[in-house]
Amino acid sequence: MTPAGQLAAAIDLLTEIEADPRPADAVANHFFRNRRFIGGGDRRAVSTLVWGVLRARRHLGWWLEKLRAPQTPRLLLAAQAIFSGQTPHKIALAFTSGRYGPPPLSPEESAVLERFAGHTLEHPEMPEAVKYEIPDWILPKLKAQFGSALEAEMAAMNEPAPLDLRVNMLKSTREAAIGALAREGLRAEPTAYSPWGLRLANRQSVTQGQAFQDGLVEIQDEGSQLIALAVDAHPGMRVVDYCAGAGGKTLAIAMTMENKGHIVACDVSVPRLEGAIKRLRRAGVHNAERHLLEPGDKWLKRQGQKFDRVLVDAPCSGTGTWRRNPDARTRLTEADLAELTQKQAMILDQAQKLVKPGGKLVYATCSVLNDENESQVEAFLARYPMFEQLPIEAPAALRGAALRLSPRVHGTDGFFAAVLVRRET
Numbered sequence: 001m002t003p004a005g006q007l008a009a010a011i012d013l014l015t016e017i018e019a020d021p022r023p024a025d026a027v028a029n030h031f032f033r034n035r036r037f038i039g040g041g042d043r044r045a046v047s048t049l050v051w052g053v054l055r056a057r058r059h060l061g062w063w064l065e066k067l068r069a070p071q072t073p074r075l076l077l078a079a080q081a082i083f084s085g086q087t088p089h090k091i092a093l094a095f096t097s098g099r100y101g102p103p104p105l106s107p108e109e110s111a112v113l114e115r116f117a118g119h120t121l122e123h124p125e126m127p128e129a130v131k132y133e134i135p136d137w138i139l140p141k142l143k144a145q146f147g148s149a150l151e152a153e154m155a156a157m158n159e160p161a162p163l164d165l166r167v168n169m170l171k172s173t174r175e176a177a178i179g180a181l182a183r184e185g186l187r188a189e190p191t192a193y194s195p196w197g198l199r200l201a202n203r204q205s206v207t208q209g210q211a212f213q214d215g216l217v218e219i220q221d222e223g224s225q226l227i228a229l230a231v232d233a234h235p236g237m238r239v240v241d242y243c244a245g246a247g248g249k250t251l252a253i254a255m256t257m258e259n260k261g262h263i264v265a266c267d268v269s270v271p272r273l274e275g276a277i278k279r280l281r282r283a284g285v286h287n288a289e290r291h292l293l294e295p296g297d298k299w300l301k302r303q304g305q306k307f308d309r310v311l312v313d314a315p316c317s318g319t320g321t322w323r324r325n326p327d328a329r330t331r332l333t334e335a336d337l338a339e340l341t342q343k344q345a346m347i348l349d350q351a352q353k354l355v356k357p358g359g360k361l362v363y364a365t366c367s368v369l370n371d372e373n374e375s376q377v378e379a380f381l382a383r384y385p386m387f388e389q390l391p392i393e394a395p396a397a398l399r400g401a402a403l404r405l406s407p408r409v410h411g412t413d414g415f416f417a418a419v420l421v422r423r424e425t
């Protein structure tokens with residue numbers, strides 16, 4: 001594709017994303033599936049253009065509003081290109097060259113772009129929430145959370161995330177996996193905290209390679225690996241991954257159990273649980289069972305207090321994953337957060353029934369918000385005095401009352417985990 005062709009595809013993709021309530025990556029997957037003629041390199045180039053806009057969406061919107069210009073995908077992409085250092089002349093060329101390019105800029109569009117010349121994306125009059133690329137309503141919550149570090153935290157949250165892998169110790173070692181990846185031209189280095197983590201030097205395709213296909217490595221953010229570590233599961237234990245989704249953490253926990261004992265991956269979503277089947281097989285996990293949770297599920301009662309470990313990796317605001325899903329920032333509403341915190345409490349009420357005396361309930365989110373984290377744990381302990389909080393099982397540098405990870409401090413996604421033990425008597 002020519003740069004003009006890539007720009008035209010980026011305009012089409014951004015148009016779809018802006019009109020669709022689904023997450024941008026789901027819209028993009030669908031977009032590219034319907035356009036198989038767009039090869040891998042072009043797909044990356046188109047995504048880079050669009051994600052550049054999504055990371056700066058509020059800034060760009062503020063500028064266009066200031067100039068009383070419409071917030072069209074064409075102007076958003078062109079404005080982003082100007083603020084990234086391209087000249088209006090070069091941008092105008094991209095809008096005119098070749099039959100696969102977008103229609104030329106109108107005189108009104110050109111006039112808007114001319115007015116950006118000499119400006120930076122930042123402007124001293126921008127409101128704080130625009131500066132941090134977050135919704136207005138969430139600003140006080142994040143201020144309370146991060147205090148004077150808020151600006152740096154939000155800047156780190158707006159950087160693209162690295163690609164992390166977890167070495168599957170059922171099949172490999174870190175050294176052997178690094179070697180296998182190197183033979184595919186992928187340079188990987190051990191992560192700072194997770195004993196099984198590798199970070200790739202640049203974002204390259206891993207899933208087509210032999211190391212991945214053979215189940216030596218799995219894609220998993222280092223923070224997610226640390227949640228699995230906090231579960232502290234051992235060979236022979238009985239474990240539940242209560243909100244298992246497609247089994248990301250189930251796989252890691254099964255690995256710590258060395259395939260001995262039993263792990264049940266639960267979820268309310270059939271397609272998510274089905275997504276785990278292939279992954280469990282590829283990883284060589286033999287001690288996992290899937291269980292679909294249904295309303296009034298009798299299984300919960302039958303299995304009462306039978307498990308050594310229960311992980312609740314709760315559905316949450318995903319505020320810790322904004323690096324990967326920048327569009328999620330503008331989609332999240334206050335009503336969503338209220339609904340999520342209620343759901344989390346309800347899920348904890350159910351899942352705690354499974355924990356045996358002396359067993360641990362591990363509550364985790366990929367949120368950085370107190371409402372979903374510390375406050376949720378405090379409320380749980382008030383409802384269930386037979387549980388008490390234990391220090392987190394983690395590498396020495398991270399030990400504490402709870403695990404709290406952030407992109408700025410740890411280079412991982414934002415995560416929270418707390419360990420709650422059911423007293424023996």
Ligand SMILES: C[S@@+](CC[C@H](N)C(=O)[O-])C[C@H]1O[C@@H](n2cnc3c(N)ncnc32)[C@H](O)[C@@H]1O
Binds near residue numbers: 246267347
């Ligand atoms: C954060 S995701 C889990 C991610 C997964 N643990 C992983 O590591 O890939 C939360 C999951 O909770 C599930 N969920 C939503 N409501 C639930 C409920 N009432 N009980 C159990 N799981 C629920 C969702 O379907 C979703 O898969």
